[in-house]
Amino acid sequence: MPRDPASRPKTLRHVRDLADHGLVDGSSLPALERVAAQFAVAVTPTIVDLIDPSDPSDPVARQFLPDARELAIRDEELADPIGDDPFTPVKGIVHRYKDRVLLKPVHACPVYCRFCFRREMVGPGSDALNADELDAAIAYIAGNPQIWEVILTGGDPMILSPRRMGEIIARLNAIPHLGLVRIHTRVPVVDPARVDAEMVVALKGRRIATWVVLHSNHWREFGEEGKAAIARLVDAGIPMLGQSVLMRGVNDDVETLTRTFRTMVANRIKPYHLNHGDLAKGTSHFRTTVAQGRALMKSLRGDVSGLCQPTYILDIPGGHGKVPLTESYLTPTGDDGEWRVEDPRGTHHPYRG
Structure with missing residues (x-):
C-alpha cells in the first residue's frame, strides 16, 4: 500500500x-x-x-x-566490462558501431542498481559533461555523417531537467544526418514523478523520433505511478522498448519472465533485449550461466506471445559488441560453460559462463 x-x-x-x-x-x-x-x-x-x-x-x-x-570480487570481473573506454574518442561519447553512438551527458542515476555494468563510473559526484564538453561531444556527432542514431545513456539521462533535456534533443534534431534519438532509462518506474508534462514535451524532437527504452527486470517494478508515467510517454506518441538483465534470484524462471514481458506489453512496451549478466565487479551472485539463459528462452517459445519475446544477448567483454546467444554466434568448446562467441565483425572470442 x-x-x-x-x-x-x-x-x-x-x-x-x-x-x-x-x-x-x-x-x-x-x-x-x-x-x-x-x-x-x-x-x-x-x-x-x-x-x-x-x-x-x-x-x-x-x-x-x-x-x-x-x-567478493572475482578474477574475471572488470571495471569496464563492456569496453567503453577504447571506443571513447571524446569525453561523453562511445562510438563502437559505425551508425550509432552513446552520448553520456551525466553519470548519476536516481537509483543505483547493484548489478550495474558501469557501477565504478557512476554515483554522486561523478563527472557530468560541462558546457564545453557537451559542445565537443555534439560536434563529434555532427562531424561524422555515418552516425544515424544517438543513444542517450549514462548514468540515467532522464535525471536531467526538462530544460536541459530539451536543449540536447533540439541540438541533435538540428544535425541533418541523424535519424533517431534513443534514451535508456529506469526513471519511469523508479522515479515516475520526473516524467511530467514538461519532460514529455522536452523529449519530442521537431524532426526525428525519440524512442525511450525502459530498463526493468521484474513485473513488480510496475507500480501504479510508474504505469501512469509510461502512459504519459506513450500517449504523447513516444515509442517505448523494454530491456532487462537476466539475474539469479530475481527473474531466472519462466513464470517471472513471462509475467514481466507481459506486463511490459500490457503497458505498450515491446520487450527488446534480455541481457546476459555482465562481468561487473562484485556481481557474481547475480549471474546465471549462458546455458540456463538459453533454456529459459526456449521455454518461453510457443505458449508466450511473440510480442513478449526479447532477444537474449551477450555484450562481449572487451568492447567487441552485442550478439544474440544463438547457434549462429555461439559454439560450445567444453563441458563446463566454455564457449566461443563470434562478434558482429566475424572475430571469435572465448567466453566462460
Missing part, C-alpha cells in the same frame, strides 16, 4: 538510512558500509514503496539494496 506522499522519505543514500527504514538488518551495517564505500547507494521513495521488507528474497530489494556479497 503506497504511503501518504507527505510521509514519504527522500531518496535513501546511506546504509544507516536503509536500516532506519527497516530495509536492511542493523547487524549487517559494517559490511554494507564497506560496500557503499565502493559502489553508490540510492533508493527512491517509489522503490521503498515497492519493497516487501518481510520477504528476504524480495526481487525489488535484491536489485537496489546493497549486499555484502558485492565485496
